[in-house]
Amino acid sequence: MATPTYCPVCGHKLTERQEGGRLRPACDNCGYVHYVNPVPAVGILIEMDGGIVLIRRGHPPHAGRWSLPSGFIEADESAEQAAIRETEEETGLKVEIIEMAGVNSFPEGPPVSGIIIFFRARPVGGELRAGDDASEAEIFQISDIPVMPFRTHREMMAGWLSQQGIAAPPAEADESPDFLIRAAEPKDEHEIIELLRLIPANRDLTATDWQAAMFRMRESLLVEVFVAQTRSAPPIIIGCVALSPLRTLTEGSGFINDMAVLPTYQRRGVGAALLEAVMRRSEKLNLRTLLVNSQRANERARAFYSAAGFSEGEIMRLRIR
Numbered sequence: 296m297a298t299p300t301y302c303p304v305c306g307h308k309l310t311e312r313q314e315g316g317r318l319r320p321a322c323d324n325c326g327y328v329h330y331v332n333p334v335p336a337v338g339i340l341i342e343m344d345g346g347i348v349l350i351r352r353g354h355p356p357h358a359g360r361w362s363l364p365s366g367f368i369e370a371d372e373s374a375e376q377a378a379i380r381e382t383e384e385e386t387g388l389k390v391e392i393i394e395m396a397g398v399n400s401f402p403e404g405p406p407v408s409g410i411i412i413f414f415r416a417r418p419v420g421g422e423l424r425a426g427d428d429a430s431e432a433e434i435f436q437i438s439d440i441p442v443m444p445f446r447t448h449r450e451m452m453a454g455w456l457s458q459q460g461i462a463a464p465p466a467e468a469d470e471s472p473d474f475l476i477r478a479a480e481p482k483d484e485h486e487i488i489e490l491l492r493l494i495p496a497n498r499d500l501t502a503t504d505w506q507a508a509m510f511r512m513r514e515s516l517l518v519e520v521f522v523a524q525t526r527s528a529p530p531i532i533i534g535c536v537a538l539s540p541l542r543t544l545t546e547g548s549g550f551i552n553d554m555a556v557l558p559t560y561q562r563r564g565v566g567a568a569l570l571e572a573v574m575r576r577s578e579k580l581n582l583r584t585l586l587v588n589s590q591r592a593n594e595r596a597r598a599f600y601s602a603a604g605f606s607e608g609e610i611m612r613l614r615i616r
Contacts, residue, residue, distance in 0.1 A: 302327050333400065334409040337378040338365040338448060340396055340455055341388065341416050343423075346436040347452075349443075350385050350429035356406060357444035363451070364429070365411065378414045384427040389420035397454060399447040399559070402498075413451045440529045446489050449531045450559045456527045474533060474565060476572045479520035484509055486532040487520060490555040496591040497553075512537075521572045523556070523565045533560040536569040540580055548584040549577045552591065566599055574615055587611040 302309055302322035309320040309329065320329040340363060341348035349361045366381040368374055375392050382390045393415040402408045425432040435441070437456070443449050479487060488505060491497055500508075511518055523534035534556035541548045551573060556565045577585060587600050589611050597611070605611035 299329055331408070333402070334407055335368045335374070336365060336409050336411040337368060337374055337381060338363045338411050338413045338451060339378050339382050339390070339416050340413060340451065341382060341386065341390060341418065342393075343388075343418055344434050346434040347440060347455075348386055348388070348423065349433060349435050349440070350425065351431035351433075352428065353425075353430035354428045359430075360444045361435075361441045362443045362445055363413075363448050365445075365448070367409075374412045375414070378412075378416065382416060383421060385425070385429040386432045387421050387424040387426055388418045390416035391419050392416050397451055399450060401445070401447050404492075411447050413447075415455075438529075442486065442529060442531065444485065444489070446493075446557065449486075450557055452529075453525055453527065453531050453533070454559065473563070474523045474525050474560075474568070476521055476523055476568050479512070479522050479535065481513070483520075483522055483532055484512060487512065487522065487535045490532065490535050490557070491553055493555050493558070494553060494591070495593055519576060521569055521576075523560075523569055533557045534565040534569055536573055538573045538576060540577075540582060541586075546584075547580065547582040548586055549573065549580070549582045550586045550588075552588060554596070567603070570603055577615055583615065585613040585615055 298320055299309060301307065302325060304327045305322060305325040307322050307324040309327075310323055311318050312321045312328075313319075314321060314328050321327065348364065350364050351361050352358050364382050364385045366377065366385070368377040372380065378392060379390060382388055396413040396415045398410065398412050400408075400410045423432055423434070440452065443452065488509065491508065512520060517539060519538045519540075521536050521538070522532045525531045525533055534554075536554040537552060539550040539552065541550055554566065554569060556569075573585065585605070587605060587610070589597050589600070589607075590609055592600065600611050600613075601607065603613065605613045
């Protein structure tokens with residue numbers, strides 16, 4: 296979101312000052328302080344003919360990708376009214392709300408920081424057809440639901456599938472019944488990048504920085520990426536970690552610079568399982584130590600690494616052999 300240059304009240308040029316624990320644009324002339332608050336939005340899970348209605352987005356962000364019908368709430372309507380309106384505009388269906396299905400936030404965008412309220416709904420009229428900024432509208436059976444580009448939509452869909460009791464294959468002995476850990480594949484790049492956007496230290500990266508990150512992800516000799524993936528259909532990537540081997544003539548270390556887990560899957564053992572995968576891989580590569588730059592980690596992440604046995608300091612260390 297663009298930062299204003301001039302005061303909207305008196306027109307004087309804005310400076311910056313500490314307000315509410317943050318440095319914010321403010322006016323020295325009239326006292327105005329510019330606060331940037333999240334924008335409210337709605338998303339709708341329309342249950343129809345045994346499946347879920349999705350729309351193909353006709354405009355950025357993520358034009359051409361399938362997602363749940365969604366949109367921003369107008370100032371003069373309730374969240375429920377916005378959900379009903381957005382549904383009819385994008386799918387042609389008149390719906391009634393079944394229940395509120397969840398609330399999530401997307402401080403990473405796109406395009407701006409927001410809070411999204413999801414509703415379950417059922418059709419009560421209208422005809423399924425694309426409208427507004429949707430180029431297509433279709434019913435997807437559970438086995439055919441594509442991976443959606445918005446993190447909040449993926450999390451909502453994963454929660455809905457869990458509530459429906461979708462059967463999952465038996466878990467392997469060393470993995471959770473809810474997810475598995477595997478090496479990343481080229482098709483995972485988009486979901487991994489969206490996860491990395493959740494890391495506070497990454498939020499100021501430019502488009503060029505993200506392109507460079509994508510390029511490095513493909514260089515398996517320089518960095519290895521592991522992902523945590525749900526076992527339900529469709530599979531959703533809920534966490535990732537990157538390991539960069541660092542070698543000298545006499546020993547080697549592994550550097551962990553990016554680990555991220557979807558907020559709704561935190562505190563479920565996903566991070567621990569990813570770290571365990573990194574440790575097993577490090578032993579196979581004959582690495583002696585794992586390193587973490589604690590300056591890039593928030594308080595919760597530092598506590599996680601400390602509990603896992605990493606030493607304190609700007610560079611946290613864990614001896615593994």
